[in-house]
Amino acid sequence: MKRRNFLATLGALPAGSVLVAATPPPAVRTIETDVLIIGGGTAGTIAALQAGRLGARTILVEANSQLGGTTTTGGVDFPGLFHAWGKQVIAGLGWELVTAAAALNDDDLPNFTKPTGREHWRHQVRIKGALYAALAEEACLKAGVQLRYYESPIAVTATPGGWRVRLVGKGTDVTVLAKQLLDSTGNAAVIGLAGLPRLREKVAQPGTLVYRLGGWDMATIDMPLQQKRANAAIAAGELKMTDIRGNIGGFLRNGGDNAMHVPGADSSTSEAHTTTNIAGRASMLRVLRFLKQEPAFAFLKVERLQPETGVRETYRIVGETTVTHDDYVKGRVFPDAVAHSFYPIDLHVDGSIVPKHLDEGIVPTIPLGALIPKGSKNLMVAGRCLSSDRLANSALRVQASCMAMGQAAGVTAALAARAGTTPSQVPLADIRRELARHGAIVPPRV
Numbered sequence: 001m002k003r004r005n006f007l008a009t010l011g012a013l014p015a016g017s018v019l020v021a022a023t024p025p026p027a028v029r030t031i032e033t034d035v036l037i038i039g040g041g042t043a044g045t046i047a048a049l050q051a052g053r054l055g056a057r058t059i060l061v062e063a064n065s066q067l068g069g070t071t072t073t074g075g076v077d078f079p080g081l082f083h084a085w086g087k088q089v090i091a092g093l094g095w096e097l098v099t100a101a102a103a104l105n106d107d108d109l110p111n112f113t114k115p116t117g118r119e120h121w122r123h124q125v126r127i128k129g130a131l132y133a134a135l136a137e138e139a140c141l142k143a144g145v146q147l148r149y150y151e152s153p154i155a156v157t158a159t160p161g162g163w164r165v166r167l168v169g170k171g172t173d174v175t176v177l178a179k180q181l182l183d184s185t186g187n188a189a190v191i192g193l194a195g196l197p198r199l200r201e202k203v204a205q206p207g208t209l210v211y212r213l214g215g216w217d218m219a220t221i222d223m224p225l226q227q228k229r230a231n232a233a234i235a236a237g238e239l240k241m242t243d244i245r246g247n248i249g250g251f252l253r254n255g256g257d258n259a260m261h262v263p264g265a266d267s268s269t270s271e272a273h274t275t276t277n278i279a280g281r282a283s284m285l286r287v288l289r290f291l292k293q294e295p296a297f298a299f300l301k302v303e304r305l306q307p308e309t310g311v312r313e314t315y316r317i318v319g320e321t322t323v324t325h326d327d328y329v330k331g332r333v334f335p336d337a338v339a340h341s342f343y344p345i346d347l348h349v350d351g352s353i354v355p356k357h358l359d360e361g362i363v364p365t366i367p368l369g370a371l372i373p374k375g376s377k378n379l380m381v382a383g384r385c386l387s388s389d390r391l392a393n394s395a396l397r398v399q400a401s402c403m404a405m406g407q408a409a410g411v412t413a414a415l416a417a418r419a420g421t422t423p424s425q426v427p428l429a430d431i432r433r434e435l436a437r438h439g440a441i442v443p444p445r446v
């Protein structure tokens with residue numbers, strides 16, 4: 001049928017409507033920038049904000065719909081630790097956004113002067129994740145950062161002056177020519193695309209779907225009986241041990257929240273992440289249905305349910321420097337230290353978590369070399385994939401540390417782009433000066 005005749009068969013179009021016969025192919029465009037950051041999560045958001053505030057032309061690409069990554073979409077909206085042994089050791093742009101989110105929602109900050117002993121989580125700051133994401137977005141836009149949601153890189157090629165990166169998204173296909181490239185995907189995805197080596201464990205730590213249930217009275221619950229029923233449901237295959245980490249009392253005391261495990265959680269490909277998200281939601285539904293049939297839970301309610309299963313561990317890079325467990329627990333001050341980190345060694349293995357606290361007074365540091373892939377040019381990482389052994393990584397991966405390394409990477413990438421050099425050639429004194437000027441706490445020089 002001829003097009004004119006075909007249109008005639010459709011009759012009159014509603015006023016204002018335009019008939020589109022076929023989806024046009026995405027327009028292929030090329031954009032130039034100083035700093036291209038892939039992954040707008042915990043670390044990448046801060047890196048972009050910092051590079052933008054230093055005047056670098058900055059593009060931030062995020063596969064999801066909002067900034068913040070594990071802090072927001074993953075529901076781990078209790079960032080820490082910014083304080084150690086009674087004083088603040090991490091500040092800067094992450095701290096600025098975290099405290100802005102708390103202030104706007106009238107959320108209380110913990111009393112940081114009160115030592116936590118072994119209860120380190122008492123110094124985590126409880127914020128509203130989506131509010132943090134909105135504030136981070138506003139701050140990035142104000143700093144001139146170009147935000148590109150729903151896009152991912154599919155090809156990464158080194159050029160004489162930096163990198164050529166092809167980004168594909170919903171109806172978009174864009175090539176970015178960037179002087180500096182930063183991988184803050186949590187999975188070292190760009191490092192993989194660039195063909196550089198990555199490390200991963202044979203069995204990764206489990207993930208967690210953050211969700212909260214409520215509507216029961218703990219005082220009315222017969223806990224031994226409830227545990228017996230849970231055990232029976234596990235034996236019958238209605239529940240899995242990992243749904244409640246084998247402990248219904250622990251699950252109920254927290255209302256869920258961060259009390260389940262998704263074994264084999266992986267976010268490094270769309271397929272793996274899909275499987276991981278489905279496994280998290282299936283677990284939540286099993287627990288919900290199990291509790292619903294118990295008389296004590298007649299008023300059970302889902303109070304919170306995150307859209308994504310949080311993933312703790314995938315790839316780490318092989319950097320110019322690798323932070324070891326020994327470096328971490330001894331509080332080694334690296335000659336190129338750009339930030340502090342502070343957390344217990346916190347490996348989730350075999351269904352158990354045994355945090356190993358640092359000795360009194362120890363405050364570990366993060367070297368710039370752990371953010372630079374070995375032998376690379378014009379390339380950095382920030383976030384949990386930094387170069388570190390597994391035990392050191394279990395502490396370095398926490399949010400305040402990721403935010404601090406994001407800021408350090410943002411400064412370094414912006415200065416490298418400005419000087420037309422590579423991150424390892426940027427004078428440390430310049431990096432330290434700019435970090436301090438933007439509110440970060442820089443470890444003392446050794």
Ligand SMILES: Cc1cc2nc3c(=O)[nH]c(=O)nc-3n(C[C@H](O)[C@H](O)[C@H](O)COP(=O)(O)OP(=O)(O)OC[C@H]3O[C@@H](n4cnc5c(N)ncnc54)[C@H](O)[C@@H]3O)c2cc1C
Pocket residue numbers: 038039040041042043044061062063064067068069070071074076078079080081124151152153184185186187189207208209258310311312382383384385397398399400402
């Ligand atoms: C369940 C759980 C509990 C935790 N508990 C704590 C805790 O109590 N305290 C604490 O401080 N930390 C905790 N952590 C650790 C901490 O939250 C994470 O290690 C940290 O947030 C990771 O930050 P990141 O910037 O490396 O990655 P993310 O914050 O995950 O950011 C990565 C971003 O990159 C995007 N991305 C990925 N691939 C692509 C791609 N190909 N293209 C474009 N974008 C991409 C993602 O969508 C995401 O937004 C926990 C983690 C989990 C999962």
